[in-house]
Amino acid sequence: MSSTQILQPLRLQSLPKTMIGPLLITGLLMAAHLSFGILDTWSKLFTAIGATVLTEQVLHRFMTGSWRNLSSSYVSGISAGILVRSPLFWPFALTGAISIASKYVFRYRGSHIWNPTNFGIVVMLILASDHMAVLSIQWGNNMWAMAVIWLVGLFTIYKVNRFHICATYILAFLAFAFLRSGVTGELFLAEIAPLTGPMYQLFVLFMITDPKTTLPTKRGQIVVAVLIAFTEMIFRFFEAVYAPFYGLFIVGPISIFVWHWLQDRKNTVS
């Protein structure tokens, strides 16, 4: 290795793509926890990470005979550790395990169809809402902290060519919030309030941009982002607290099925 190479600063482009997600979410978690103490205990976070890593390794070994890179399960574990709110330990472990298991159980044409954490969270909300909730409060009230998280997050997303998904979703959310405000009579600010919170930071930066569960074309990704926001609006009319998760849960797999159907049809015609 030459001295030039040693002195060259670490560039984002030089990082393996599998490292970007873990680094980003770790940085986000550390900043939020050290600033505001967002975690009840580290042990619950480690429970979630342990569950995702263990489930990933066991299932991957069982299905393929090889060990899996840990980055994906690590991101899912941290996401579950941040998003799940419960005084108990088992919801953290179960959310993590369900998230990872969904990748191996629900597959279509060689790939999983749900963002793992989104799937785990929604299933837990359906099955175990008596025992857990999802992060829905603000991390502190420091505007700069929020701005930095968004800027760093969106910049990173831009570098991995996913910025248009986030931007489309945010614009669609704002438009539908305006519509909701007009229909319900609630203030526009109240309708867009969730977007300024940490739950949406995780949702926008990590869930809807998941490379494995988004469509391969830019146009398709934009359409899906709008549809997620639209479905979320419908859920919000029915006062579903976790409307965005339900929106992605429904739209994500359907969009993959439809895209493949359209591709098949196109291939058949040609």
Place this chain on the structure above:
Amino acid sequence: MGAIWGDMDNDGDEDLFLYRWGTPTVYENMGDESFFRMVANNGLPRHVNANTALWTDVNRDGILDLFLGGYYHEDVNLFHVTSTRLMPDSYEYATNGGLNYLFLGRGDGTFEDVSKEFGIQVDRRWTLASTAADLNNDGYPDLILANDYGVDQIFINEEGRQFRESGEEMGIGFAPKSGMSASVADLYGTGVYSIYISNISEPGVLMQGNNLWVATGKREEVPSYQNIAGSVGVERGEWGYGGLLTDLNNDGYPDLYLANGYISDEPGTDYWYDYAKVVGGHKEIIIDAKNWPAMNGRTFSGYQRNKIWLNSGSGKFREVGAAVGGTEITDSRAVAMIDLHKDGSQDLVVANQHQPVLVYHNHQEPDRKWIGFRLEGSQSNRSAIGAEVLIHWDQRVSRQTVHGGNAFSSQSQRALLFGLHDTKTVERAEIRWPSGVVQILNEPETGTYHTVLEPSSLNGSRLLDVSRPSDGATTSNESYSPDAIKTSILPTPSNL
């Protein structure tokens, strides 16, 4: 919001302090079945949005002092609102609550504001409840504050000169929740206080869980605590308010009564969606009440039942509300313990929002033994607030303190009542007066209240022994006379 009784002028009758979202008011008992209302020139602020207050003697000078906890900012007058920017600026990290106050009593119904000098006004949290107890065994009462929209706080009393906020150091003040009530008790007969703080849990929306802080060690001369509410079974309340630790079945282990329920309005409706939508927002949105959707008669964590958890003494609690007659659905707020029939059973009074007060008569198993103490200070404040009684029985020590206010906006009876299960004898009772005098009652009779007057110290000794009369003829009205004092060497508090 609440009222607390204490003899602020040591004249032998009970004075009253009334706190609310408005002007705090002192009512001096004139001793002739009338009260004199003191609202001006008494050293108290004109307007505090107070949710909690305590009588306590922080400097142990024998005169009651006053702690007053602010909720909304004191500039906010909810009856004449001039700005809608009055809500918390965060729902777990709020920094815009009301100031807390500490007033030293002068003994004549007036007070001196020492909040800043004593380090009480270090921040602006939304204090909803408070209690006081000597957590570090130095003889001075420490303050335990349950704060809404943030972390709870422990103020360690540094020899009556100032307070040091030590919540984070003690393991308590890190994870923010919605502190609603604070209560302390010696849960396991070890002579060490545990702290119960109720919070809010709503399945699927907000799962904070209540906190039961148990001392697990010592760090920098203060105990360190660990939250074991989940493992012992008292974590899952609902929208908690008053949580009171008190021995309901006289088995020697304090149990827990938890008042639940916020607003029971139109059945089948729910405000949680609107709440969750806004609380996730940035402070500029949530701080302004005009951004909050109107409730329009919707229920908000309403129609909830209170909980009664019995302490097994072996580390677990069991919820028995339905089995013992505690099934009313109420929007409960404050709960206080009082032995209404003077029979050694701890009855409960539960105050409810827009609903009648409930009084629960406690029917004990007849063979349960007990012992009680009514304390009256002489050097210490006459109400004996802050005094502690430790009874040594059945190879353990049970400890209680006389409170000048605790749980949520309440004050229980000051006479201390200890359940003894089926144990008929108590080896000795140790009374630690706020003055520093320690008094011993050897083999006090059980099944009765002992009225105990604080003795004068002899030769400057802090360790005194009051022997029980040799004929053993203790009655429920017996007063232990200071004349019967003799000195002896006793175990120090650190031996506990």
